[in-house]
Amino acid sequence: MKRTISVLVENKAGVLSRVSGLFARRGFNINSLAVGETEDPAVSRMTIVSDGDEHTIEQVEKQLNKMIDTLKIKRLEDSSATRRELILIKVGAGTHQRGEVIDIARVFGAKVVDISTTTLTVEHSDRPERIDLLVDLLTPYKIKEVARTGTVALEKGAGTIGYKPKKD
Amino acid sequence: MITGAQALVAALKKQNVNIIFGYPGVAICPFYNELSASGIRHILVRQEQNAGHAASGYARINGRPAVCAATSGPGAVNLITALATAYMDSIPLVAITGQVSSDLLGRDVFQEADITGAAEPFTKYSYLVKDPADIPRIVNEAFYIAGTGRPGPVLIDLPIDIQQAEFDETDVPDAQHLPGYNPTTKGHKGQINRVVSAIKRAKKPLLCIGGGVISANAQNELRTLCETAGLPAVSTMMGLGALPTTHSNYFGMLGTHGHPYANYAVQQADLLIIIGARVGDRAVSAPEALGRRAKIVHIDVDPAEIGKNLGTTIPVVGDAKTVLDQLTQTGAKANCGIWMDDLDDHRRLYRPDLDPRPNGGINPKGFLRTVSLAMENDSIIVGDVGQNQTWTAGNIMMRGGKFLTSGGMGTMGYSIPAAIGAKLADPQRQVVAVCGDGSFQMSMCELATAVQHNVPIKIIVMNNHSLGMVLEYQTQQYNGNHFAVELGSSPDICALAAAYGIPSRCVTDDSQTDEAIRRLLDQPGPALLECRISPDEASR
Structure with a gap:
């Protein structure tokens, strides 16, 4: 089962390599990992999607927590989190197929962001399951290239990860 | 500037x-x-x-x-x-x-x-x-x-x-900026209370002491808890010496190369209180089975160790010294007189193999027991890796001193340099490094360091002219197909010691050892004792 873990880390050199190294050497799976700055430029947020049983995910959390650069960690349940992924997908679509691809994109609320005589590039941001569905539906049109960001997520409602910087 | x-x-x-x-x-x-x-x-x-x-x-x-x-x-x-x-x-x-x-x-x-x-x-x-x-x-x-x-x-x-x-x-400020690093030292009060009621309810409670007790310098707190709560204890190899070997509540070292009565205690316990131990594979070979039989309390300063190898009933995150003290303060008392008697019987019935070898040669276990008894109470024994480690860990008597060894990694060649460091940290205490001829040759270059800096460590080389641990393993697992484990007769270890300017002696028979050990310990500077043993000597 896929689980989403939100991790606040110090925004400094080497942190990403420490996190990915940790997953590799402890034999944990990473389905996706997205990282970017937060409202505080000294802090980055990593959203990690990993699969494993309860014991494995608990270990992932503990090992991540143990890292000196980790500030706060929280597991986000699918039902209580807004999860999004961005995809750019370039499909083969000449004059005859353009209309069909544009129709599919429209159903998803996706945008066509680039066009050539033989291809269309579709951009879409949605829940990861919906992104998978979009890919499935576009597969018959010969997918040339795909770029996905990996999932980012925030808790629904007023709740946050609850990190309060400690005063030095 | x-x-x-x-x-x-x-x-x-x-x-x-x-x-x-x-x-x-x-x-x-x-x-x-x-x-x-x-x-x-x-x-x-x-x-x-x-x-x-x-x-x-x-x-x-x-x-x-x-x-x-x-x-x-x-x-x-x-x-x-x-x-x-x-x-x-x-x-x-x-x-x-x-x-x-x-x-x-x-x-x-x-x-x-x-x-x-x-x-x-x-x-x-x-x-x-x-x-x-x-x-x-x-x-x-x-x-x-x-x-x-x-x-x-x-x-x-x-x-x-x-x-x-x-x-x-x-x-330029030197103030720390470590916003993500907040180690927990004190055990959670609710968890401590849960441990106390588990101790009260248990018929066969057992403390399992790891190296964390020693690194937290919690030997006194451990002893106090054992005595006031009336709890029996076993130790891992890394926890060796946290309680004196002769303490009535101490029931030996567990694990593959441990004491049978310690492993019996672990197998029979209905409450296992693990303190500062990783539950490594050398200590506990089937943690799942253990977790099914007994309630597990795991006390560790590193939350990531709790539940890693063994399911835990009551986790307690905290420093061993603080948590042991917290437990003593509750006034908890175990009610396990019958269990203690049973453990005592098993301990008394155990006959360690310490007797002299009838056909000459040296019994390494008896020899190392004698070495430890000849040393002062607060002395430091540094064990290397190989059969020598199991002989040392299994047979030395600890009475307030320390046993240092590479437990987790099992790094050969650890003992001589670590002994040099230990001796420099406390020049008043006797320091003996015990290695095999394999591990000795991995760091024998440091003999020069001991001489140059005048660090009076004593080195014991248990020489069986082979890599005994692997040889024994090949005997058991590969039908005695011994390969790449014979080290031959070179070098002449005493001649080598002499080349470094270190006095040495070689003993080949149990009758010579008492006097040789005394002379080794009495040498003012670095000194070496080579102890010839048969490659057929077993680890256990």
Whole structure:
């Protein structure tokens, strides 16, 4: 089962390599990992999607927590989190197929962001399951290239990860 | 204005560092130049790995992070084994490595190695310094990280230009900035109460002591809890000596090479209170089965250890010293007289194999028991790795001293450099390194270090002219197909000792050992005793 873990880390050199190294050497799976700055430029947020049983995910959390650069960690349940992924997908679509691809994109609320005589590039941001569905539906049109960001997520409602910087 | 190297020396002095184990090279020369007039003693080892092991021995006796230093490239890479060894056994080290000039990083220049990258899995934390003004803060943080929480090695990699660069030190703060590092020391009160009621309800409670008790310096607190609560205890190899071997509540060392009565206790217990132990595979071979039979309380300063190898009924995160004291304060008492009697019967019935060999030769177990009894109560025995480790751990009598060994990593060659470090940390205490002829040859170059710096360690070489542990394994697992385990008769160990200027003696028969041990311990300087044993001697 896929689980989403939100991790606040110090925004400094080497942190990403420490996190990915940790997953590799402890034999944990990473389905996706997205990282970017937060409202505080000294802090980055990593959203990690990993699969494993309860014991494995608990270990992932503990090992991540143990890292000196980790500030706060929280597991986000699918039902209580807004999860999004961005995809750019370039499909083969000449004059005859353009209309069909544009129709599919429209159903998803996706945008066509680039066009050539033989291809269309579709951009879409949605829940990861919906992104998978979009890919499935576009597969018959010969997918040339795909770029996905990996999932980012925030808790629904007023709740946050609850990190309060400690005063030095 | 001061240079990075001057800032480093000043920061080390601020941490009260008075000894560094190291081996210089060009990339660390600015630091060494400042070190020369610093008043900090430098112990020049013969290979960088041994600088790390010596610092490990020093830290285990001194209780504070110890410092080792090496140059860039091969010097730094040679340190890795020692860092990994210290990491596995939670020993606080601060390792300082030289690095090529920061503008050349990544170009694969002469003696460049990505040491922070390579050592990442084996360090608690590491720094690649990019600005000399960061040095005061980084050194302050490195000692704090290495020595607190679950101790471990921290690496500081210093490019040569950063060591040379000048900066204005007047308004440079050294305050730590570690927003993500908050080790827990005190056990959660609710969890402590749960442990207490589990102790009250248990018919067969058992404490299982790990190295965490020793690294927290919690021997007294452990003893007090055992005595006031009336709890029996076993130890892992790393926990050896936390309770005196002769204590009535102590029921031996568990594990593959442990005492049968200790393993019996673990198998029969209905409540296992594990303190500062990882539940490693050498200690507990089938943790799942154990978890099904008994309630498990796991007390550890590192939350990530709890539940890693063994399902836990009651987790308690905290420092062993604090938590043991918290438990004693509750006034909890176990009600397990019948269980203690049963354990006592098993302990009494155990007949260790200590008798002299009828056909000559030396019984290594009896010999090591005799060595430990001939030493003073607070003395330090440093065990190496191989059969010698199991003979030593299984048979020495601990009466307030310390047993140091590479438990987690099982690094051969640990004992001689670690003994040098231990002796320098406390020159008043007797220090004996026990190694095999295999492990001896992995770090025999350090005999020169002991002589040059006049470190009066005693070395015992259990010589069976083979790699006994593997030989025994091949006997059992591969129908006696002994391959690549015979070391032959070279070198002549006593002649080698003489070449280093170390007095030595070789014993071949049990009748000679008492007198030889006495003479070894009475030697004023470094001394060596070679003990010839049969390659057929079993580990157990």
